[in-house]
Amino acid sequence: MSTTTCLQIEEIHRKPSTFHRKIFSETTPKPLVTTTVKEEVITQTPLQAKQRVLLLKAAREQYTLVDDHHVPSILHPGEFLVKVLAIGLNPIDWKGPAFNFGIPSLPWINGRDLAGLVLQVPNESSRLRVGDIVLVPSTDYRDIRKAAFQEYAIATDFNAARIPSSTSIHASASLGxxxxAAALALGVSFGVDFSRLTQSPGPNLVNVISTLDKKNIPVDIQDEIFAISSESDRPQPGDWVAIWGASTTTGLVALQLAKLAGLRVICVADVARHGAKLLQSGADLLVDRRDTERAVEIIRGVTGGKLRYAIDIVGKETAMLLERTLDPPNNAHLLGLTGLPKDRVPGISYHTVPIKLFHTAPAVGESLVTWLESLLQSGVLTLPEIIRAEGGLEGINAALDVLRSGEASGKRIVVDLESHS
Structure with a gap:
């Protein structure tokens, strides 16, 4: 089977029905995933010592399927065991091995996004229960137990969000x-107060951070999170924010969170391919990315040269273009997810997403996942459009080739493990 024929596009709408919880093959749809089925899975799943994993044995090589790897153990308070049902693929999953970064040691298990079934919980007081279906953003990539490319994984209760029964498990697996990243970028680096939202209010992360003990925070993110500007320097309803790479999943989520907070959002993307989706998600202005000089000119023109907030999700070159749209005398802010200009302009504050904060600060992690649960439950958040790859763990190498090729632009590839368990 070719890599293209094993992939199917699943449209995810603003209010997905239970229809989207079906697990499809290329021929006949399988039955709905129900609570009864989940309970049966729990009772039939032995807590064995071995499992199948996708192992990276050397840099610049493909992943290798191994069927005798140990099942990870619960080692710390608050941890729970999850049976992986779906894996969301990220560019880092192929870029890490290809360019030999983000790999703590070899052999290693990768994978940052998963959805699964809770099999064991820390204690009776845990906010999670056995049988819950959860999505888990595995930002703690140095802990191999938490990686997604395996049949069973460990997570912490403050880093998992329960998936409502009306929401697609597979789309949720692509979201975490x-x-x-989007919530930390807006809420920590820029200081947006999500508690003021009229729909599904979230945390005021600036206030949450003020309660943290600095010595418990990784040194390399302390400057980012403890140097938050004064109230007057934080985005206010009606302010503009520009997002370059808005058609990416992070861009799409950042757009929606910014709109919920009352900001006006400029989306830079391939407008012909992704403009309709971005408009449906609330974009105030679309700017085509193909003519970069014209894009800079349009952004400056629309904002009167007074733009103060910009997020780049593409790379250093586009971050440099966004830098030119900002107004340094007005205390501007530029955040880059994948790179920032080497030379700094006075009057512009440069930011990177303090992703470690999610798994090192329980108060931050729990505030985000409980907010995400509320957003999913209310249907306020539009989920990514996904491409579902079949073949289980064995299909991940082929799916990553599709991701690398760029064929999945504007969509997320999710690998189904449930039908291969």
Whole structure:
């Protein structure tokens, strides 16, 4: 079977029905995933010592399927065991091995996004229960137990969000890391107060951070999170924010969170391919990415040269273009997810997403996942459009080739493990 024929596009709408919880093959749809089925899975799943994993044995090589790897153990308070049902693929999953970064040691298990079934919980007081279906953003990539490319994984209760029964498990599996990155970018780096939202209010992350003990926070993100500007310097309803790479999952989520907070959003993307989706998600202005000089000119023209907030999700070159749209005398802010200009302009504050905060600060992690649960339950958040790859763990190498090729632009590839368990 070719890599293209094993992939199917699943449209996810603003209010998905239970229809989207079906697990499809290329021929006949399988029955709905119900609570009864989940309970049966729990009773039939032995807590065995071995499992199948996708192992990276050397840099610049494909992943290798191994069927005798140990099942990860619960080691710390608040941890729980999850049976992986779906895996959301991220560019880092192929870029890490290809360019030999983000790999703590070898052999290693990768994977940042998963959805699964809770099999064991820390204690009776845990906010999670056995049988819950959860999405888990695995930002703690140095802990191999928490990686997604395996049949069973460990997570912490403050880093998992329950998936409502009306929401697609597979689309949810693609959402986690993107949501965390977007929420931290807006709520921590820029200081947006999500508690003021009229729909599904979230946390005021600036206030949450003020309660943290600095010595418990990784040194490399302390400057980012403890140097938050004064109230007057934080985005206010009606302010503009520009997002370059808005058609990415992180861009799409950032757009929606910014709109919920009352901001006006400029989306830079391939307008012909993704403009309709971005408009449906609330974009105030679309700017085509193909003519970069014209894009800079349009952004400056629309904002009167007074733009103060910009997010780049593409790379250093586009971050440099966004830098030119900002107004340094007005205390501007530029956040880059994948790179920032080397030379800094006075009057512009440069930011990177403090992703470690999600798994090192329980108060931050829990505030984000409980907010995400509320957003999913209310249907306020539009989920990514996904491409579902079949073949289980064995299909991940082929799916990553599709991701690398760029064929999945504007969509997320999700690998189904449930039908291969």
């Amino acid at each position: 890391v993107a949501f965390v």
